[in-house]
Amino acid sequence: MASSCSVVVTAIVVVVLGMAAAASAQLSATFYDSSCPRALSIIRSAVNAAVARETRMGASLLRLHFHDCFVQGCDASVLLADAPNFSGEQGAFPNANSLRGLDVVDTIKSQLEASCRQTVSCADILAVAARDSVVALGGPSYPVLLGRRDGTTAVQMQANIDLPAPTTNxxxxxxxxxxxxxxxxxxxxxxxxxxxxxxxxxxxxxxxxxxxxxxxxxxxxxxxxxxxxxxxxxxxxxxxxxxxxxxxxxxxxxxxxxxxxxxxxxxxxxxxxxxxxxxxxxxxxxxxxxxxxxxxxKVGGLGVLTGSQGQVRLNCSRVN
Ligand code: HEM
Missing domain, CATH: 1.10.420.10 (Peroxidase, domain 2)
Known part of the structure; x- marks a missing residue:
């Protein structure tokens, strides 16, 4: 009995690990190369313009990606406004009156929509914008794998639980x-x-x-x-x-x-x-x-949705 139990547990672990590997395997550095070849340069130019207007925006965009990924994975849930069926993460304590850069993300999204309709996810925009912000302020560059899909729900309480507070020991x-x-x-x-x-x-x-x-x-x-x-x-x-x-x-x-x-x-x-x-x-x-x-x-790979999971939102602040 004990050994058949451990076989089942092992099988479940293998399946779960396999699913996780499959999900991350679907992210790729070249994801938009044919579907939206200008995606990365559109994001980079918009980030550079935003940082040129206000240097702090680079910091705000980095934080936005961190707050996205630590709550329910990098699924752009942080961008969802309150909806009839949920209260969004923006009302959670670490985010309320504090999150910035949502307007920059909206600008990037509309430029991308004009170039390649419903192709580049809001979650990928956040990941790339965070990296480009770090670079714009003199930090290191790093490859951002792409192909994240956007989530369709948010849970405000989860953001209160998952994001650290400044009073934390x-x-x-x-x-x-x-x-x-x-x-x-x-x-x-x-x-x-x-x-x-x-x-x-x-x-x-x-x-x-x-x-x-x-x-x-x-x-x-x-x-x-x-x-x-x-x-x-x-x-x-x-x-x-x-x-x-x-x-x-x-x-x-x-x-x-x-x-x-x-x-x-x-x-x-x-x-x-x-x-x-x-x-x-x-x-x-x-x-x-x-x-x-x-x-x-590693942050950018947290809980990503790939393949046919989730959706590519048309408007980052609401589900399609
Ligand atoms: C270690 C636990 C962390 C705590 C407790 C924490 C908490 C905070 C708090 C309270 C603020 C100020 C918000 C405000 O006053 O409006 C802040 C700002 C910021 N956080 Fe964190 N944070 C943490 C980790 C991180 C991580 C891991 C990143 C990114 C890798 C990050 C990036 C930022 C940035 C860039 C700002 C400035 C944003 C701006 O100027 O708009 N934080 N954080």
């Missing part, structure tokens, strides 16, 4: 990423995404007024623009060079200058926890770039 950061198959060194390198962009006062107020593991001059300067009451949306830079994709984020952590509580959790300064990874990336930009690129490629 190290243990829970590790767990949140482990649930998606990332180890703690990958969690640290992906957090290096905070080398660009900004956060709102409401997300770092308790850190600059109440925490002790913070550089005092850094905290004092931030208090000027983030008062104890009001100014919730006032911005603070996530690292000392928010317009450049570089490894300053890690050096800042070593100086107690992490903006978010969750960021500073990555570096305790006593050699415990993930200190060694932070030190490594702070002193080795090439290693940060190559590990970040590899981890982003």
């Amino acid at each position: 190290l243990g829970n950061l590790v767990t949140t990423f482990a649930r998606r198959g990332f180890n703690s060194s990958e969690m640290v390198v992906l957090s290096g995404g905070h080398t660009i962009g900004a956060a709102q006062c409401t997300n770092f107020r308790s850190r600059i007024y109440g925490e002790t593991n913070i550089d005092s001059a850094f905290a004092a300067a931030l208090r000027g623009s983030c008062p104890q009451a009001g100014g919730n949306a006032n911005l603070g830079a996530l690292d000392s060079t928010p317009n450049a994709f570089d490894n300053a984020f890690f050096r800042d952590l070593m100086l107690g200058r992490g903006l978010l509580h969750s960021d500073q959790q990555l570096y305790a300064g006593d050699g415990t926890g993930t200190d060694a990874f932070v030190r490594n990336y702070a002193s080795n930009s090439a290693q940060f770039f190559s590990d970040f690129a590899a981890a982003m490629a």
Whole structure:
């Protein structure tokens, strides 16, 4: 009995692994080469134009892809507006009043629709736009496999569960990423995404007024623009060079200058926890770039729909 049970379990595991392999095998770097040959250049030009208009948009587009993939896989569910049968992810705590770049995605989508109707998925747009944003701000390039299909539903509560909050401690950061198959060194390198962009006062107020593991001059300067009451949306830079994709984020952590509580959790300064990874990336930009690129490629493969699964949305904010 025990052995027939294990045969069944083994068979199920083989089938499940096979399905996962088949799904990812259908992604390919050349997916649009004949169906929409200009797809990649259309996305790249639009991203470059958006970043030229506002540098921070590169950061916003990177975050959008991360928030898409960590919730229900890279299926563009994050782009779905509330519908009669579901409340969308945009209303979830990590996204509400905070997600940016939806208009840029819409612009890209309409340019693609004009060039090749209903061919390029919104999920692929997010993946490519994230990579092009990183490159536009001086970060590493990496191949983005294509052929993701768009999902047809979203679950707001799932976004609250799957996306980390800025109040998260190290243990829970590790767990949140482990649930998606990332180890703690990958969690640290992906957090290096905070080398660009900004956060709102409401997300770092308790850190600059109440925490002790913070550089005092850094905290004092931030208090000027983030008062104890009001100014919730006032911005603070996530690292000392928010317009450049570089490894300053890690050096800042070593100086107690992490903006978010969750960021500073990555570096305790006593050699415990993930200190060694932070030190490594702070002193080795090439290693940060190559590990970040590899981890982003892995993010882009999370829970993808391929083949005849899902659909290619005509409008990224609603199901066809
Ligand atoms: C480790 C857990 C993470 C937490 C707790 C976290 C949390 C946050 C928070 C609270 C903000 C500011 C939002 C606002 O104030 O409106 C933010 C911004 C940002 N996050 Fe994360 N994040 C995490 C991981 C990541 C990852 C893995 C990436 C990408 C690889 C990323 C990319 C970004 C970017 C680029 C911004 C700036 C966006 C902008 O300026 O529009 N984050 N994050």
